[in-house]
Amino acid sequence: MRITFVVPLLEVSGGARIIAGHAERLAARGHEVLVVAPRPRRIMLKERITTLLSRNPRYIASKHAHVALANVPLHVPRHFGPIREGDVPDADVIIATWWETAEWIWKMAPSKGAKFHFIQHYEAFSNIPNDRVDAVWRLPIAKIAIAQWLIELGREKFRIEDMALVPNSVDHQIFRSAPRAKGDRPTVGFLFHKAEFKDLSTTLAVVQRLREVRPEVRLISFGAVRPNPQDLPSDVEFHHFPSQEQIANIYRRCDAWLSTSISEGFNLPPLEAMACGTPAVCGKTGRPLEIIRAGVNGDLVEPGDAASFANALAAILSLSDAAWRSMSEAAIHSVAHPTWEESSTLFEQALTRTL
Numbered sequence: 001m002r003i004t005f006v007v008p009l010l011e012v013s014g015g016a017r018i019i020a021g022h023a024e025r026l027a028a029r030g031h032e033v034l035v036v037a038p039r040p041r042r043i044m045l046k047e048r049i050t051t052l053l054s055r056n057p058r059y060i061a062s063k064h065a066h067v068a069l070a071n072v073p074l075h076v077p078r079h080f081g082p083i084r085e086g087d088v089p090d091a092d093v094i095i096a097t098w099w100e101t102a103e104w105i106w107k108m109a110p111s112k113g114a115k116f117h118f119i120q121h122y123e124a125f126s127n128i129p130n131d132r133v134d135a136v137w138r139l140p141i142a143k144i145a146i147a148q149w150l151i152e153l154g155r156e157k158f159r160i161e162d163m164a165l166v167p168n169s170v171d172h173q174i175f176r177s178a179p180r181a182k183g184d185r186p187t188v189g190f191l192f193h194k195a196e197f198k199d200l201s202t203t204l205a206v207v208q209r210l211r212e213v214r215p216e217v218r219l220i221s222f223g224a225v226r227p228n229p230q231d232l233p234s235d236v237e238f239h240h241f242p243s244q245e246q247i248a249n250i251y252r253r254c255d256a257w258l259s260t261s262i263s264e265g266f267n268l269p270p271l272e273a274m275a276c277g278t279p280a281v282c283g284k285t286g287r288p289l290e291i292i293r294a295g296v297n298g299d300l301v302e303p304g305d306a307a308s309f310a311n312a313l314a315a316i317l318s319l320s321d322a323a324w325r326s327m328s329e330a331a332i333h334s335v336a337h338p339t340w341e342e343s344s345t346l347f348e349q350a351l352t353r354t355l
Helices: 014-028 045-053 059-063 099-106 130-138 148-158 200-213 244-253 268-275 306-317 321-334 340-354
Strands: 002-006 032-036 093-096 114-119 142-145 187-191 218-223 237-240 256-259 280-283 298-301
Touching: 002 014, 002 099, 014 032, 014 268, 014 340, 093 099, 099 114, 099 130, 114 340, 130 148, 142 148, 142 340, 187 200, 187 244, 200 306, 218 244, 244 268, 256 268, 256 306, 268 280, 268 321, 280 306, 298 306
Parallel strands: 002 032, 002 093, 093 114, 114 142, 187 218, 187 256, 218 237, 256 280, 280 298
Antiparallel strands: none
């Protein structure tokens, strides 16, 4: 098949990494794959100087975007703004990867390919026009979702009876671990991200409560954006924009991973941590809600409940070496499937079945 992915921007998010992964693997299966992305907006000289002097220069996202580094062709039009019909080739399939890109491809001629919407979240965030998001869900476009809760949302809210389920895979070539023991010092890790749905304020409240009962705990975090001095406690070990291999090493240094998100399409980081043998304590949302079993491979907590998050982490840190190792091995086992090969097969089948 000739397959075109249309992405909303060049970025380094987990969702972008999944898109790049599917594009690469479909190409490896013999399909002709192209990714099309809008041109990053022009940065004026004053803004360029400001960002270069800041802790978070803007160019990082596009320079290191997952789709830009993927082993598939990338087309960025010369013009700014939304992708137009003339920006994409004739194809068998064209895939929107964000609510706004679904608006773009919906207007395109049938020659651009059968239209699909790859859904990684219900993107009705506070800063987005929710009526347009809902209108996109109602478009008669074939839909592929990454989690069961999105399938159920489509059925209950939009009366969509036929959505393909293609769960994301952890990259087991990078995120893996042999059976291991607890660290010499209790260590908890978390992702630093200021998106509203990641609920950083609850993360910080959990950290404060945890330190009241386990003052010796070490905290490790990473993120694509450097925190300002007031964003994190001064003794948090922070890694800015680490490589995938470095992220895996961070996971393996932790005895528990914390994710306080109040809403997630999938929530890949805690699953990657679990693949590295680290039990995860997560809010009841996204893929963790489907695979984490309390006391077996981690724990699930009501979003926003800082006390319960802290108690769950403290309980894991207090396990005996044998009990913690059992939980660690259960975490590895619970994310062993789907593999990328299995996920790619499901994605390909969703395309061919609709065609």
